[in-house]
Amino acid sequence: xxxxxxxxxxxxxxxxxxxxxxxxxxxxxxxxxxxxxxxxxxxxxxxxxxxxxxxxxxxxxxxxxxxxxxxxxxxxxxxxxxxxxxxxxxxxxxxxxxxxxxxxxxxxxxxxxxxxxxxxxxxxxxxxxxxxxxxxxxxxxxxxxxxxxxxxxxxxxxxxxxxxxxxxxxxxxx
Numbered sequence: 001x002x003x004x005x006x007x008x009x010x011x012x013x014x015x016x017x018x019x020x021x022x023x024x025x026x027x028x029x030x031x032x033x034x035x036x037x038x039x040x041x042x043x044x045x046x047x048x049x050x051x052x053x054x055x056x057x058x059x060x061x062x063x064x065x066x067x068x069x070x071x072x073x074x075x076x077x078x079x080x081x082x083x084x085x086x087x088x089x090x091x092x093x094x095x096x097x098x099x100x101x102x103x104x105x106x107x108x109x110x111x112x113x114x115x116x117x118x119x120x121x122x123x124x125x126x127x128x129x130x131x132x133x134x135x136x137x138x139x140x141x142x143x144x145x146x147x148x149x150x151x152x153x154x155x156x157x158x159x160x161x162x163x164x165x166x167x168x169x170x171x172x173x174x
Contacts, residue, residue, distance in 0.1 A: 030138070031065035032130040038153060040127055040145030046115050049106035050081065050131075050140050055092035060138060062089075065131055072105065072126025072142055074116040079105040081128060081140065105140060119144050 036042070052060070059065070070084040081103045088096045107115070119126050129141045148156070 026134075028133045030060050030063055030131045030133065031067045033067040033070070033128055035068065036127045036129055036143070036145065038148075038156075040125060040143070040147055041152075042127070042129070042143040042145045043124065044115065044118070045129065045141055045143045046107070046111060047134075047139050048079070048111070048142055050138055051104040051106060052086075052138060053097050055089040055095060055097050056086050057138065058092065059086050059089040060131070060133075067128045067131060070128045072116070072119075072128065074112070074119070074126075077109065077112060079107055079112055079116050079126070079142075081105055084128065105142065115142075115144065 064087045066085040068085075071082055073080050073082055083100065084103060085099055086097070087099055116126065118124060124144050124146055127143050127145045129143045131138060131140050133139070
């Protein structure tokens with residue numbers, strides 16, 4: 001029997017950049033769909049890439065995007081993002097894009113089969129929750145959600161306000 005190889009000791013962190021790398025990768029949120037968590041009960045989420053043209057990326061770097069009316073749709077073996085609004089980039093003039101064009105979401109085949117298949121079979125909806133830059137690339141957090149009825153929304157708000165009141169009461173006693 002051979003003795004296990006000793007592992008190398010971890011290098012000490014040098015400066016601020018090394019400590020940030022030890023945490024999680026930097027994410028810069030461009031747009032968030034806050035209404036989606038209110039309107040849908042999110043069952044599962046998946047991070048996916050998105051195919052964009054240059055002027056769209058420039059517009060996103062400026063923080064201009066709206067996911068309010070956006071939804072995902074499966075067409076064949078591809079998933080598309082419809083209703084997402086990325087305004088035109090002013091300085092691109094002739095090479096600009098259409099603001100509300102459908103955009104292809106980049107997923108592996110097995111992810112499409114599993115994730116988007118659930119939405120198609122069970123009558124669930126593909127909802128984009130947020131768009132962000134991660135390691136220089138644009139990512140979209142896509143969720144599978146079941147629509148909430150009006151009375152479900154009221155119950156959720158009532159439960160959240162009750163939980164908040166309890167937390168405030170506990171903090172006040174300390």
